[in-house]
Amino acid sequence: MKGREKAIVVADIIDNIRRVFQAVNEYSKKAERETGLTGPQLWAIKVVAESGPLKVSELARRMYLHPATVVGVIDRLEGRGLVSRMRSREDRRVVKIELTEQGKTLIVNAPEVAQGLLVRGLETLEHEQLLRMSVDLERLVEILGAQELPPKLLLSSEINLPGRSVPK
């Protein structure tokens, strides 16, 4: 009767999932100490950096966050002079977020976010192992019933790294 073993393996898996959660959080806090920016702030400024001027709603969409949350983040980034708000002339409802010169200089020597670490680590794996892991994670997603969660967004924009290294 291998029910017992099974339970142990399940426990291991849950433990490791927890560790992944923890690690991502910890990593975000580490970046905080190095740049003076918090994780979300760094994330936001990176998205703006690589996708030009963005509407607030568009930025929120790319970060999977509520617009109301993003407004606060922008407030603080603007307070530090790293980004600036610009009302659009075609549609005066929208506000475009863009980097200031100060923001551009900061971005070049900002540390990687957790995703970067993850991407680089995964790239060192064999192709077969990658496929395996992809399948397994898909199964996990299936268990959680989260197949369609990010409704086919082009979230690749934040993670895709064409050839080799330097996702920065």
Add this chain to the structure above:
Amino acid sequence: MKGREKAIVVADIIDNIRRVFQAVNEYSKKAERETGLTGPQLWAIKVVAESGPLKVSELARRMYLHPATVVGVIDRLEGRGLVSRMRSREDRRVVKIELTEQGKTLIVNAPEVAQGLLVRGLETLEHEQLLRMSVDLERLVEILGAQELPPKLLLSSEINLPGRSVPK
């Protein structure tokens, strides 16, 4: 040259990791609507329910949270009459948290937390698949450098489910 394919698989993996994060959050919010309690509140009350009266610090440790955070959660649970604080007589610095009768009745028909869903789903998998997934997640943890994160706590208390179902 399969560098391109590799990047695609990596992107898929990252996507699915994100989905797992999202799903756990969403799930916590769903529980919120069904019980009137937030995710952390429900989590805290479940831990107290199965591990008897607990010190604040002990509860914080089991939830991987800062004591200051737990104090706020307890405040709100106490405000709803679900738990009660009791100063220890042996050591008057410590405060024991225990369920009220109202809390006990709530706990029996409270919905599963995300972990429960995960555990039940994993249990339906083949033993081989479980081992595979365990190995893969371990690799993920390794990439994140999070091997020793939860410093060998008896966190099993929240997840172990000896024989079959009923992690509740």
Add this chain to the structure above:
DNA sequence: ACCAGATCGTTTGTGCTCAAATGTTTGGTG
């Protein structure tokens, strides 16, 4: 030209999370 409805950014209110500071109690040590 007007009005109903949608969209956009923002504000407000509640809760979670941590770091740092505070106050209390305990257990030693001089």
Add this chain to the structure above:
DNA sequence: CACCAAACATTTGAGCACAAACGATCTGGT
């Protein structure tokens, strides 16, 4: 006995996250 360091819970302050409500603006239909 007096003092002091450690342990404990709490408070305070800052940031993040969302729901709900709001004012301003744009759009489509009449």
